[in-house]
Amino acid sequence: MKVYLDNGATTMTDPQVSDTMAKYFTEVYGNASSLHSFGKSAKEALDISRRIIADSFNADSREIIFTSGGTESDNLAIKGVARALKDKGNHIITSKIEHPAVLNSCKSLEKEGFRITYLDVDENAFIDLNQLKESITAETILVTLMHANNEVGTIQPIRRIGQICKDNNIIFHTDAVQSYTKVDIDTKKIPVDLISISSHKIHGPKGVGALYIKKGTPLTKLSDGGSHEFDVRAGTENISGIVGFAKSVDLSTPEHIKLQNRLKDQLIDGIQRSIPDTVLNGPRDNRLCSNINISFRYIEGESLLMHLDMKEIAVSTGSACSSKKLEPSHVLLAMGIRPEHAHGSIRFTISRFTTKEEIDYTIDTLKPIVEKLRAISPLK
Amino acid sequence: MKVYLDNGATTMTDPQVSDTMAKYFTEVYGNASSLHSFGKSAKEALDISRRIIADSFNADSREIIFTSGGTESDNLAIKGVARALKDKGNHIITSKIEHPAVLNSCKSLEKEGFRITYLDVDENAFIDLNQLKESITAETILVTLMHANNEVGTIQPIRRIGQICKDNNIIFHTDAVQSYTKVDIDTKKIPVDLISISSHKIHGPKGVGALYIKKGTPLTKLSDGGSHEFDVRAGTENISGIVGFAKSVDLSTPEHIKLQNRLKDQLIDGIQRSIPDTVLNGPRDNRLCSNINISFRYIEGESLLMHLDMKEIAVSTGSACSSKKLEPSHVLLAMGIRPEHAHGSIRFTISRFTTKEEIDYTIDTLKPIVEKLRAISPLK
Numbered sequence: 068m069k070v071y072l073d074n075g076a077t078t079m080t081d082p083q084v085s086d087t088m089a090k091y092f093t094e095v096y097g098n099a100s101s102l103h104s105f106g107k108s109a110k111e112a113l114d115i116s117r118r119i120i121a122d123s124f125n126a127d128s129r130e131i132i133f134t135s136g137g138t139e140s141d142n143l144a145i146k147g148v149a150r151a152l153k154d155k156g157n158h159i160i161t162s163k164i165e166h167p168a169v170l171n172s173c174k175s176l177e178k179e180g181f182r183i184t185y186l187d188v189d190e191n192a193f194i195d196l197n198q199l200k201e202s203i204t205a206e207t208i209l210v211t212l213m214h215a216n217n218e219v220g221t222i223q224p225i226r227r228i229g230q231i232c233k234d235n236n237i238i239f240h241t242d243a244v245q246s247y248t249k250v251d252i253d254t255k256k257i258p259v260d261l262i263s264i265s266s267h268k269i270h271g272p273k274g275v276g277a278l279y280i281k282k283g284t285p286l287t288k289l290s291d292g293g294s295h296e297f298d299v300r301a302g303t304e305n306i307s308g309i310v311g312f313a314k315s316v317d318l319s320t321p322e323h324i325k326l327q328n329r330l331k332d333q334l335i336d337g338i339q340r341s342i343p344d345t346v347l348n349g350p351r352d353n354r355l356c357s358n359i360n361i362s363f364r365y366i367e368g369e370s371l372l373m374h375l376d377m378k379e380i381a382v383s384t385g386s387a388c389s390s391k392k393l394e395p396s397h398v399l400l401a402m403g404i405r406p407e408h409a410h411g412s413i414r415f416t417i418s419r420f421t422t423k424e425e426i427d428y429t430i431d432t433l434k435p436i437v438e439k440l441r442a443i444s445p446l447k
Numbered sequence: 448m449k450v451y452l453d454n455g456a457t458t459m460t461d462p463q464v465s466d467t468m469a470k471y472f473t474e475v476y477g478n479a480s481s482l483h484s485f486g487k488s489a490k491e492a493l494d495i496s497r498r499i500i501a502d503s504f505n506a507d508s509r510e511i512i513f514t515s516g517g518t519e520s521d522n523l524a525i526k527g528v529a530r531a532l533k534d535k536g537n538h539i540i541t542s543k544i545e546h547p548a549v550l551n552s553c554k555s556l557e558k559e560g561f562r563i564t565y566l567d568v569d570e571n572a573f574i575d576l577n578q579l580k581e582s583i584t585a586e587t588i589l590v591t592l593m594h595a596n597n598e599v600g601t602i603q604p605i606r607r608i609g610q611i612c613k614d615n616n617i618i619f620h621t622d623a624v625q626s627y628t629k630v631d632i633d634t635k636k637i638p639v640d641l642i643s644i645s646s647h648k649i650h651g652p653k654g655v656g657a658l659y660i661k662k663g664t665p666l667t668k669l670s671d672g673g674s675h676e677f678d679v680r681a682g683t684e685n686i687s688g689i690v691g692f693a694k695s696v697d698l699s700t701p702e703h704i705k706l707q708n709r710l711k712d713q714l715i716d717g718i719q720r721s722i723p724d725t726v727l728n729g730p731r732d733n734r735l736c737s738n739i740n741i742s743f744r745y746i747e748g749e750s751l752l753m754h755l756d757m758k759e760i761a762v763s764t765g766s767a768c769s770s771k772k773l774e775p776s777h778v779l780l781a782m783g784i785r786p787e788h789a790h791g792s793i794r795f796t797i798s799r800f801t802t803k804e805e806i807d808y809t810i811d812t813l814k815p816i817v818e819k820l821r822a823i824s825p826l827k
Contacts, residue, residue, distance in 0.1 A: 073478065075486060080472035080687075088472075092460035092652065097761070098453070104756050109455075135515030135654065138672040138682035168672030168681060175671045267683060272472065274515065274654050274685025289669065291555045292518040292548035301548060302518035303458075303647060305654025308688075376484050381477070 070425045073381040074217070076418040080311070081270040087314040088272065091307035099304045100295060109306050116313035123316055124262065124279050125253045132296045133309050136276040137244040137265035141168035141211075143278055143289050143300065144240045144261040148209045149176050151285035152238070156206035162186040162194050163401035164221075165213055169242055170397075173211070182206070191350040192221035192402050200231055209238045214262075215246035218398040218414060219349030220358030222250055229258035238284060244268055244276075248319035249327075249356055260284045266308070270419065271315030275308035323419040327356035330417045330426050334359055337430035342437050348399060348412055359415040360399075362408045365447040366440040371413055374436045380429055383414040407446065450805045453761040454597070456798040460691070461650040467694040468652065471687035479684045480675060489686050496693035503696055504642065504659050505633045512676045513689050516656040517624040517645035521548035521591075523658055523669050523680065524620045524641040528589050529556050531665035532618070536586035542566040542574050543781035544601075545593055549622055550777075553591070562586070571730040572601035572782050580611055589618045594642075595626035598778040598794060599729030600738030602630055609638035618664060624648055624656075628699035629707075629736055640664045646688065650799070651695030655688035703799040707736035710797045710806050714739055717810035722817050728779060728792055739795040740779075742788045745827040746820040751793055754816045760809055763794040787826065 071079065091112065099109040114128070121128045134140045149159060161173050163185045173183045184202045186194045194212060210232050215222045225241055232239035240261035243252060247264040254262075262279035266272055280286060280299070292301025331354075338345055344364040363371060368384035375382055399409035415429075441447055451459065477486035479493045494508070501508045514520045529539060541553050543565045553563045564582045566574045574592060590612050595602045605621055612619035620641035623632060627644040634642075642659035646652055660666060660679070672681025711734075718725055724744040743751060748764035755762055779789035795809075821827055 071477075073486070075476065075478035075489075078478060078683075079476045082473050085469065085472040089465065092465040092468075093462050096455065096459045098455035098458060104761075135519070135685070136682045138670060139515070141672070142670050142681075166672070171671035171681070265683075272685075272687060273683055274688045290518060290522050291551035292521070292546070301522075301551070302516045303645075303653055305515070305652075307460075307652060308654045381484075381486070 068379060068425065068428055070380040070429060071418070072415040072421070072425070072429060073383045074414060074416050075381065076416040076421070078267045078273060079270060079418070079420065080272050081315060081318055083318060084271055084311045084314045088307045088311040091310050095306070099306060100293065109304075112306055112310050113304055116309045119313040119316055120264075120277055123248070125255045126279055127282065129297060130279055130282055132278045132280060132299050133304065134276045134278055134300060135274055135305075136267070137166075137242065137263050138168040140263035140265070140276045140278040141166065141242055142172050143286070144263060145169065145172040145209065145211055146176060146289060147286040148238050148240065148261070148284070149179075149181055150287040152208040156208040157181050158184070158204055158206035158208065160184045160186065160199065160202050160207060160210045162188060162212055164188050164192055164216055164218075164398040165211070166217055166242055166244070169211055169213065186212075188401050190402055192216050192219050192398065193350070194223060194228075196224070196227055196231065199228065203235050203237065207235070207237050209240065211240040211242070213245070214241045214243040214252070215250060215355045216349070216398060217245045218396055219360045219402070220245075220355035221349050222246065222353045222355060225252070225259065226257045233258040245355060245358075248316060249324055254279065254281065266312035266315060269315045269319055271312040272308050275305060275312045277312070324356045327417045327419060327421070330421050330423065331356055331359055333423065334415060334417070334426050334429065335361070337426065338433060341430060341434050346408070348402065348404060357417050359417065360412055361415070362404070362412045363437055364408065364411060365444045366411050366437065368411055368413050370440055371411075371436065374440065375432065378432045378436075380432060383416070384412065448759060448805065448808055450760040450809060451798070452795040452801070452805070452809060453763045454794060454796050455761065456796040456801070458647045458653060459650060459798070459800065460652050461695060461698055463698060464651055464691045464694045468687045468691040471690050475686070479686060480673065489684075492686055492690050493684055496689045499693040499696050500644075500657055503628070505635045506659055507662065509677060510659055510662055512658045512660060512679050513684065514656045514658055514680060515654055515685075516647070517546075517622065517643050518548040520643035520645070520656045520658040521546065521622055522552050523666070524643060525549065525552040525589065525591055526556060526669060527666040528618050528620065528641070528664070529559075529561055530667040532588040536588040537561045538564070538584055538586035538588065540564045540566065540579065540582050540587060540590045542568060542592055544568050544572055544596055544598075544778040545591070546597055546622055546624070549591055549593065566592075568781050570782055572596050572599050572778065573730070574603060574608075576604070576607055576611065579608065583615050583617065587615070587617050589620065591620040591622070593625070594621045594623040594632070595630060595735045596729070596778060597625045598776055599740045599782070600625075600735035601729050602626065602733045602735060605632070605639065606637045613638040625735060625738070628696060629704055634659065634661065646692035646695060649695045649699055651692040652688050655685060655692045657692070704736045707797045707799060707801070710801050710803065711736055711739055713803065714795060714797070714806050714809065715741070717806065718813060721810060721814050726788070728782065728784060737797050739797065740792055741795070742784070742792045743817055744788065744791060745824045746791050746817065748791055748793050750820055751791075751816065754820065755812065758812045758816075760812060763796070764792065
């Protein structure tokens with residue numbers, strides 16, 4: 068049995084998605100910006116896909132821009148708003164637990180003269196709404212806070228965050244790459260100006276993402292060229308990828324979330340019952356259905372990952388984007404978790420293809436490995 | 448018979464390419480940045496693909512960065528070098544016939560304080576090497592000139608351009624999106640620092656491109672996030688797309704170029720023999736095997752396109768990226784072609800799937816349509 072519980076688990080393209088894409092490689096391959104009827108079929112596919120994403124946010128089609136992924140969406144939203152509003156103010160608020168695409172975009176803007184406030188989080192990775200309010204100044208032009216955290220699954224109260232921003236006339240961007248299709252965002256009810264999403268986190272193809280941009284939001288584009296995507300993002304449209312992304316949205320159902328939550332509980336309870344000295348990082352409630360993060364005291368996460376790999380179980384340590392750095396996770400450190408405990412943390416991702424049998428196998432496999440590693444651990 | 452001779456003709460993904468990609472959607476879908484063995488298979492595919500692209504330039508693997516397409520590659524090269532060298536100088540040289548991704552990146556840099564020289568071209572769209580030399584100042588940090596033009600197929604003398612840049616210690620970027628796999632660039636022989644290429648121009652998937660960056664070239668990255676692609680371009684790697692791109696390079700052979708050149712000559716000669724008052728725009732020699740651009744006097748290109756469309760023949764007018772604007776082509780105008788003749792121009796693209804029968808059918812179909820349109824033309 069091969070068990071994918073790493074953060075790449077969601078990146079298996081659903082076979083129904085790749086089947087849908089096939090036609091757009093070899094049959095409907097016109098240039099969606101062309102005038103003739105062959106190009107128009109591609110244009111229709113693009114329009115329908117845009118409509119599907121827009122509907123998922125209760126938004127207008129013209130508010131959806133396709134990108135090459137979550138990282139580009141985050142860069143476009145944050146740098147785009149900052150540069151468009153630089154004459155209005157130079158202050159941006161984010162948090163210490165954002166994805167590197169957000170944190171490093173902010174760091175890059177610091178070099179351009181922007182001032183960034185990095186909000187703290189509590190032991191469960193929730194931001195403090197009072198600290199947010201107190202951080203706002205007359206210079207604040209943008210708040211960028213993620214919807215759900217990629218490492219510990221914490222779902223932030225974005226409705227209340229959005230309301231604070233709206234009350235202060237500040238643009239609000241949220242990176243919803245992790246939560247998309249798992250936690251609804253109705254843009255008619257939640258005051259949010261920009262939302263980043265990614266296809267490969269919901270079993271769509273890699274290399275595709277989107278950015279919701281509320282009508283009227285000031286934005287300087289990052290990529291110059293043709294006038295594709297309402298003149299916000301240049302480059303020939305990746306039709307097959309976009310069609311696949313939309314299909315993966317269509318295939319997402321509330322039943323998947325229920326199933327994932329059940330398997331999440333099974334794995335957390337199973338580990339905590341059978342293995343002592345384990346701690347769930349992040350909240351038990353208001354947590355993504357797909358995320359589990361557990362610290363196994365006295366052992367290194369990397370060793371555990373390697374031993375599980377030998378048993379055909381894939382897991383992640385910390386965040387995958389920095390997993391080769393072997394630095395303690397910035398998210399766990401911001402939550403006040405000690406570096407030695409952060410190092411022993413493992414992230415399990417539950418996808419909609421995960422089965423009860425895989426969870427049983429994982430719990431059974433973990434116990435002897437953890438015991439063996441602890442027996443030789445110099446940390447104990 | 449459906450005949451694709453528009454600029455989307457090359458965007459049909461070769462069935463061998465999409466077959467190769469299939470496995471990377473549903474089988475090898477790990478995160479290439481992950482530590483465990485599942486991620487490593489994706490990493491291997493990424494490494495092999497990078498090697499294939501590098502070999503095509505006689506370059507090192509570490510000199511190839513994957514992007515979302517030609518537009519991103521152009522933006523990264525031009526803005527990346529300009530911003531990295533802004534303390535050294537503020538002058539950039541390009542030409543009037545570049546792709547919008549280059550021209551608009553330059554225009555965007557003008558707003559940041561850079562000064563741009565737009566070189567003229569002659570009646571066949573060749574730049575003047577003396578004008579290039581005379582335009583260089585102590586402030587010049589970058590020359591960006593395309594290898595082959597997308598509208599009229601003119602192949603610039605990049606070896607001599609590169610030598611002029613090298614002699615003056617100036618970075619040279621070339622947009623080789625149109626010429627890639629059709630005209631060789633050996634980076635050990637041609638002095639070039641950056642080369643933009645795109646997958647969907649050679650029957651690979653859309654949404655993938657690459658940038659060759661000679662070792663040691665100063666470059667500020669555009670996209671912040673994880674440390675993917677040697678820390679030059681953040682974002683989870685689009686493995687299936689990258690594998691497809693590499694496969695499309697593997698499938699390109701010198702025989703295709705010979706075939707395309709033969710069909711190109713057949714179409715040019717056939718049109719000029721059977722339809723009077725037609726002019727080939729661009730050179731007959733030093734022209735891409737895939738490009739034909741012909742002005743049909745006294746008629747509008749859009750009308751001709753629509754009539755050919757009804758006969759199931761897809762062609763382009765001007766450049767597709769601005770084809771909905773109905774403005775005369777900036778390339779044809781720079782070549783000194785009068786606006787009314789530019790408006791009557793049609794661009795035919797010969798792909799490696801084009802057949803002799805399709806060319807015969809196109810010539811036979813064109814003649815009566817042109818005669819009919821001319822009979823009702825107010826221009827004649």
